[in-house]
Amino acid sequence: MKTIIxxxxxxxxxxxxxxxxxxxxxxxxxALGRIYISLYKLVADNSLDEExxxxxxxERRIRALIDTGWRSYGTLSDIETxxxxxxxxxxLTYEPFAVAEERDEEACIHAAExxxxxxxxxxxxxxxxxxxxxxxxxxxxADTMRCAADxxxxxxxxxxRYKRWFQRHIxxxxxxxxxxxxxxxLPYADALRRIGLMNRDSYMFPGSPHDTRIRKAYEHYRLEVxxxxxxxxxxxxxxxxxxxxYEVAIQGNVWKPDPARTxxxxxxxxxxxxxxxxxxxxxxxxxxxxxxxxxxxxxxxxQLETSRPESVAGTEHSENDR
Numbered sequence: 001m002k003t004i005i006x007x008x009x010x011x012x013x014x015x016x017x018x019x020x021x022x023x024x025x026x027x028x029x030x031a032l033g034r035i036y037i038s039l040y041k042l043v044a045d046n047s048l049d050e051e052x053x054x055x056x057x058x059e060r061r062i063r064a065l066i067d068t069g070w071r072s073y074g075t076l077s078d079i080e081t082x083x084x085x086x087x088x089x090x091x092l093t094y095e096p097f098a099v100a101e102e103r104d105e106e107a108c109i110h111a112a113e114x115x116x117x118x119x120x121x122x123x124x125x126x127x128x129x130x131x132x133x134x135x136x137x138x139x140x141x142a143d144t145m146r147c148a149a150d151x152x153x154x155x156x157x158x159x160x161r162y163k164r165w166f167q168r169h170i171x172x173x174x175x176x177x178x179x180x181x182x183x184x185x186l187p188y189a190d191a192l193r194r195i196g197l198m199n200r201d202s203y204m205f206p207g208s209p210h211d212t213r214i215r216k217a218y219e220h221y222r223l224e225v226x227x228x229x230x231x232x233x234x235x236x237x238x239x240x241x242x243x244x245x246y247e248v249a250i251q252g253n254v255w256k257p258d259p260a261r262t263x264x265x266x267x268x269x270x271x272x273x274x275x276x277x278x279x280x281x282x283x284x285x286x287x288x289x290x291x292x293x294x295x296x297x298x299x300x301x302x303q304l305e306t307s308r309p310e311s312v313a314g315t316e317h318s319e320n321d322r
Contacts, residue, residue, distance in 0.1 A: 005270040005287060009052060009294045016291075017284055019064045023072045026081045027281040029065070031288035033088040036061045038288075038295040040096045046302050055098075062099045066092050070107065079119060083143025086111050090150040112147040116162055119144040136186065142193035145169060149197065152204050170201045174210040181216030188225050189237070192244035195221060196251065203253045215254050222249065227264045231272035239282055242269065246289050250296075266293045 006012050016035060020028070040058040043049055069089050076082045090108050093100040119140060148166045173194045176183060183191055195218050202208040225245045228234065246265050249258040269286040276283035 004274045005290055007270065007290075007294070009291070009298065012287075012291065012294065013053065015278075015287070017278055019061055020068055021064075022068070023075060024068055025072075025281055026076075026085045028284050029069055029072065029085055030088045031281070031285040032065055033069075033092050034288040035291045036065060037091060037095050038292045040099075042295040042299055044096075044098070046299060059096070059099045062092055062096055066100065066104055073111070079115065079122075079140035080143050082115060083140055083147055086115060087143065087146050087150060090147070090153065094153050109151065112151050113159075115144055116148055116165075120165065137190050137194075141169070142190065142197060145197055146193075149200050149204065167201065167205070170198055170208075170210065173198060174213045177213050177217055181213070181218075181220040183217075188221065188241045189244060191217070191221050192225070192241065192248055196244070196248045199248065199251050199254050211254050218248065218255050221245075222258065222261060227261075227268050228272075231268065234268075234272040234282075236282060239269075239273075239285060243285065243289060262293065266290055 005015070017028075017032070019032065024032070036058055039052065040055060040062060043052055043058060044055045049055055066089065069085060069092065073082065073085050073089065076085065086108070089104075090112070093104045093108050123138075145166055148162050151162065173183075178184060183194070186194075195214060198208075198210060198214040199218070202211055202214065222245070225241055227242065228238065242265050246262055249261050249265075251257070266289060270290055273280075273283045273286040278284075
């Protein structure tokens with residue numbers, strides 16, 4: 001009988017990989033960040049230290065991951081990979097709140113401004129990167145834009161031109177959507193990154209004129225990016241696509257979250273990556289979405305129970321949510 005990753009958080013915890021101490025790939029780093037942010041927030045927000053591990057334990061894991069992330073970031077030259085890793089460093093610094101130090105915040109701000117300036121220099125009129133071409137976005141564009149958006153988390157966009165640059169690309173993406181909400185010849189990964197950033201722009205800067213268009217694009221790509229029927233159909237690019245689809249499907253704001261689609265993605269990932277070695281980054285990347293989904297389910301169930309009258313609030317968690 002083929003094993004699958006358990007749909008049970010307590011059973012899943014022993015399968016979580018260790019934090020590398022020297023260096024780490026971007027895919028594994030982003031996955032580990034998603035895993036430990038999800039677990040820390042579940043435990044800290046709901047006082048579940050006895051059930052799923054103490055918040056101090058997860059604080060130590062996040063602290064170790066931040067340190068490893070910066071060591072690895074300093075060895076990178078590719079702007080796309082740096083943008084992805086830096087986005088997770090922002091998330092690790094600002095989402096758990098209790099773990100990061102002032103030096104982490106300063107490092108994130110400095111690195112993001114440096115990355116954006118480097119990209120802006122390459123996007124000069126003399127650069128091929130600035131030419132309007134059909135097909136995929138220039139390498140690193142969406143990831144650099146995401147770091148520009150990350151600068152707005154603590155209200156720190158001190159350079160107005162970063163905001164103008166960010167929103168200029170948002171407007172260009174909206175303008176090139178066709179009447180069916182499609183970017184012709186654009187790979188799914190680029191389309192989903194665009195959708196996520198356009199939705200984030202709408203959330204951060206209310207009053208966006210692009211909401212109707214981006215909602216139509218989301219509805220198209222939500223169905224266009226197919227969740228495979230057979231686990232053996234998974235490859236690295238399909239894994240990236242499904243991860244990006246999961247991220248936009250849970251966002252809300254311009255559209256409602258799509259729990260049915262996210263559950264299909266999670267069910268497929270659990271089955272597809274179970275045979276892979278724990279050393280395989282694809283397995284860890286998929287595992288991160290499974291952990292996030294389980295933490296979200298448990299948190300929602302607790303919130304529902306605490307909002308009920310006392311006569312029914314003591315209902316036990318279902319086995320699948322534990």
